[in-house]
Amino acid sequence: MQQNPPAAKKYQTYDGLDLMKAMAIYFVLIYHFPIMEVDFIGTGKTGAYSNFFIFSIFST
C-alpha cells in the first residue's frame, strides 16, 4: 500500500532560537519595568548591587 509522504513544514523552525526569543522578550520586560531596586547609588541599598549584577544579562 502506498503511503502518503509526510507533509513538509512551510517554515523551518529551530527550538533553540525559539528559546532565545522567549528569553530575550522576558529580559526586555524585566528591564523596562524594574520594580525591584537597582539604583545602588541613589538608595545606597546593598541589595541593589545583587539586582544590578543580574541586570547585566539584560544587555543581551
Added chain:
Amino acid sequence: MPIFFFINGALLLNKSGFSLKVHVSKILKTGILVIAWGFITMISLSLIYGESISVSGIIKDIYTLKTGWVNHLWFLEALVVIYIFFPLLFLAFKTKKNYFYFFFACVMILSFGNTFLGLLLNVASTVSGKFLNTYFFLNYFGGFNAFSGIYGFSIGYFMLGGIVFSMKDSILTNRNRILSFIAIPVSMALLFSYGVLISFRQGETWDIGFEAFDSVFALVMVVSIFILSMQYNNHGLSGKIIRHVSKNTLGIYLLHRIVGALIKPFFIEFDFFSTFIGGMIFAGAILFLCLLLIYILKKVPYFNYLFSLKLKLA
C-alpha cells in the same frame, strides 16, 4: 534586544532566496508600524497617566521617541537601517564572503571597538586618577565612523548571527558549550564591575542594559546563549509556552509598555514585588496579559496587521 538582531541575521542571511519586492514592502510596513504604534502607545499612556496631550505633541514625541513612552520603538528604526543594507549584505554573504567579512570587520571595529576603547579609557582614567575620558558614548573615530548614530552595533549582531548560524555544525560542540557556560557569568561579573566603577564615577547608577548593548561582554553573552540554547529541544507544556511566546515576541514588545503601565500601580503596593523574584513575577504577568491581548486583538479584523512585519498576511 541584541539577541533579536542576532536571530534576525541568523534566519534572514541563511535563507535560500531573496525578493526585493517583498523586502521593500517589509521596510515600508516596519516604518508604518513605528507611526501606528507610536500613536497607539502615546494615546494609551496619556490616558493611563492622566496627561492631556495635543496631536502636534504626539507627533513630536513619536519623532523624538519620548523616553519612557515610545523610546522602545528604536528597535524598529534599527531594523529598518539593517533592512536598507540587507540586499547588499545578502548578496555578499552568498557570493562574495570576503566582501561580507570586510564590512563585518568595519562594523565591529567602529561600534564594539569604539565602545571598548571608551571602556579602557574610563578604567585608565579612574585607576590613574587623571582626567582622560568623561562619557561612555564618545565616538573616537569622528567623521570616519560610518556607523555612529544609527545603532551600528545592531548591524554587527545581525551579521554575526548570520555567520555563526551558518557555521553552527562546527560551533555547537561540547567544548564550546562548556566555554559558553563559563563565559556568561564571567562576562556578567566583568560588566557588573565596570558598571559599579562607572556609576560611582558619574554619581548615578549606570544603565547596565541599553548602554552595554555594544560592549564586548554583551557580545560574548549573546554568542554563548546561542551555543547553549541550540541544544534545547521543545517538548511538553513548557515547550508549547516557549513556542507561543516566541511566535508573538513582536506583539509582546509593541504592547508591553501599555500593559506594564496599566498594571504597575497594583503591583508596587506590595513590598514583595520590589524583590527580584517579585519583579520576575510582575514581568510574567505583563507577558501573560500581552499574550491574552494579542490573542483577542488578532481576532478583530485588520488588527492582526499591527503584530506582523509582513505587508500581506495569509
